[in-house]
Amino acid sequence: MAVMATCILRSLPISLRQNLMLSKIWRDLIKKLSTENVLLLLLPFLLTVFVFRKYIFEGLLPIPADITPGLYFPWFDYKWGYATPVPVQNPAITDVISILYPWRVMAFRYLNQGILPFWDPTILLGTPLLANFQTAFFNPVNILFLFVKEFHAWSLGIIIQPLLLTFTSYLFLRNLNLMKMPSLFGAILFAYSSYAIVWMEYNSIDYTLVYFPLILLCVSKLAEESGRKWFFVLSGALALQIISGYPQNVIYTILISVFYFVVNLKGKRNKFQKILFVLGSLLMGLLLSGVQLFPSLELYSLSLRNLDKVALAGNVKYLPLKHLMTFPYPDYFGNPGRWNYFGVGSYDNFAFTISSVGIFFAILSFFVKNKVLKNKSFFIFLILGALIFSTKNPISQMISNTSFLGIVSGSNARVLFVVSFVLSLFAASGLQVVLKWKPKVTTLLIPALLSSTIFLLHLIYLNYNLDGGVDQLFNLIANRMTAQEQNIANLVVSIRNMILPTLVVFVLTLFVLIDRSKKKLLTIVCVIACLFVTVISASDKYLPFVKKELLYPQTEVTDFLLKNLGDSRFEKENNNLIFPSNSWSLYGLSASTGQNASTLLSISRYFSLINYGQVNDAIATRYNSIINFKSPLVNTLNISYYTGLNWLNDSPDANGTTKTLYLPVSFSEMSNIGTVRIFKNAGNIGPAWFPEIIKCEKNEEIVFREIASEFYNPKEIVYVDCSEDVYQNEGGSVNRVPSQSNKLVFNTESESDGYLVVSAAFYPGWTSYVDGQKIQNVNKANTALIALPVAKGSHLVELKYEPFSFKFGVYVSLTTLIIWVGILLKQTKPGPTRSTRL
16 A cells, blocks of 8 residues: 555656655555555445445345335235235334334424424324434434435435444454454444344434443543543533433443443542543533433423333343343344244344354453453453343342333343443454464364354254154255244254354364464454354345335325325224334324324323223333224314225235224225225314313313213313313314424314313423414313313414423533533643743
């Protein structure tokens, strides 16, 4: 590289050549352009190109958009260019296409219209959008949505994740006194660990990982020195991690970084000053993120987050002990990308290991005496702590029962990124041992002996359970025949998925034993080759890439609803086959139900009253649906249309009939399109109405009991959280005026003063305006809806969502940013020269 740079320099004009030769920057650049540095720069980018080659060269999107047309109606009625129904590559990541992608895209669609994305009117009678952590609206990478198409902005955001994660991990590893190549090796291992791969297309969780090693680097630097630059980097990194979309990882990061700081502080001077530095920096990071943090905390406090038991019910809260077998063999229990996963819970929640190349060197690092890794005992403690917290035991159960930021409803297994991180560190140190010293042959053979022993034991056990001997064994593994018994079939899947990791360990062992040279080029080439093979194999197996035509395609059913819904909502049959949660949002359709981990508790209870006639928080869930359409409260949800499937012999079939037994007489058939029938609800009260009687009642238990009755009529009586006793209305009419997402506008006419009830979720921040004049904040109706007083006569009534929590967050963030920048500029301002001082 240096020779090439010199040749280029000689081809330039003499004057320009002299200026460049005199430039210190140029001389330093030539000096740094060594083969090793070029390789360090190229490897992460080259690996990224290979992993995302289908997007870069074929135009396929790293979005699981095939799930919707491949599994759900009404899309399943079409072939979308395939001879058979759309093949689904990975059914395990439905949340990406049903909630995360729609929330992000919807937020920036609003922004492009000049609307701040405060409110999502498409699900759950409306719900905060920007305040939802998972929307990750403020992530700086989202600026791409302002310049390129939505699906490209999302795709590029996914591709950037492993590059950033490699970079920050590399910085941390270099600070541990590891050489460049081992540091890069460990960084790539973490960036493409099982944990990082399974959450990669979520486009949020991996961004929180990006700042984890950077924050650890900052606290270690602040423990060693009082460098103010690390103060600013730490606060900035924490703020960016908070707005990246997954607060659970932020909590883990803060706790681990504090412990790491204390470990590094041992034996240092000025401890009190350094402690203040770190605490001040962390506090400033929290305040910098105030624009996201305060609205999100408000939403969490009013949501069912602490009641949701989905993680526990789905067996994904704790890592099963038998899943520790995925440490050496990531796909020991199969892979959903191959539709053969047979483990407990879900694959993604229990993914924690690194490439088998890394496992080889991580095992070596435990058996060598060279002290390569700084604070090795701390990292061993860290990995043990993560495993204890992620598995079911009295300690983890006690900790996870806390209600702080909804940890009680989260999956403890999400902390397993710490295991991936520490394994990557040990793998990097193991590679450094091999490159710098000559470990004993017996030590180098340990990984191969362990791997071969486990593999052979599985083969022996499989052969023991077969009647056909070795031939049958070989045919099963080679996929030339299929096992009849499920346990045998599962064992065959495990053995097949053990072959590549075992082979990699043997290849590495062979090359390391052969290559005894000083530069170890043969070992480096083998490590890079095996790393590329295992990473690309793992990502190809799990990450789906689809044609952009499959991304929310139009159907006759969606077209019908778009044409006829107007300002009302639709609802669907209660099953997992038609319109999965939130799948309607990007079509511009609205439903009363939906999925949201931050579902408002008031709305969850309202659905409980509809479905069961009582409030039962024990079964509160983020998955909201309507079971009992005969409840009088259904007509308060502004549902005009209902979509149901035609059934024939308990299977969806275009020639079947709809199960109308569960529908009230007010629902009449409007259309039959393929396997979907559409009904119209004549009983819908509308988006807003004037009840005949308003009863003021602040005791929600009384209200629950009254409105849960099958004889309750919401057109006659509504219970409002107000001061008066009883308020009667002599009649009125309401017409909704089309408006934006953060606003509800109505033309009203009433013969007396009364209360207008609106079919929208009550939430702090809604403010009422009548004829342009601000009246007051709104009241709660029937414990979940909105009510506001309106005087008699004709009026233009507006409801605007103007959250104080956002305004307060903006004020805190901007004030902190000004202070942050001011201190930074003051510290970087050059001091006076000697002549000036004299």
